[in-house]
Amino acid sequence: MPKPPLDPDVADAVPSDSFVTLYDQQHVVTYMRLLQAEGEGADWRDVVRIVLHIDPEADPDRARNAYQSHLVRAKWMTEQGRLLRGAGSN
Template sequence: MREHVELDPDVDDDAPTGNDITPYDEQHYITYLRLLDAKAEGADWNEVARIVLHRDPVAEKERTYRCWQSHLERAQWLSREGYRKILEKAVAEGR
């Protein structure tokens, strides 16, 4: 049975760090993909933070920027290295 994927989840101030895929990462794959797409399109981080991360860059510019940066860095890690761990886990679970 397929798990429900939330398309626009709220986010924590900081994305996970480290070399393991976390439940938070699994809940936010769509968020990470949206951030990567926005970066590739050259979108303004303020707009991306407002739409994707549900943050107000006018009211809390530094906090919002750190949130955006943290999640973008995690998304980039997942696209460079972390996806291998996802594949390894799927193989181990026989998916």
């Protein structure tokens, strides 16, 4: 698998598939950054601005929904062991 981009554009919501998607593979770094920020207790508004490139002041609903869906997917990737092994692993 090629290296994932460091700072890719994000969708408003992540895939809900029960398998690792191309979107997941492209956003491994995004997921890791979200998990790290949560672990450090960062304010979600700062995280969404920096990591997801969404202005939480201009579009609070979109920002909150994108943040939550990406964080849930990041946790799913970790719980499934896919984030730690690599997004392309089975």
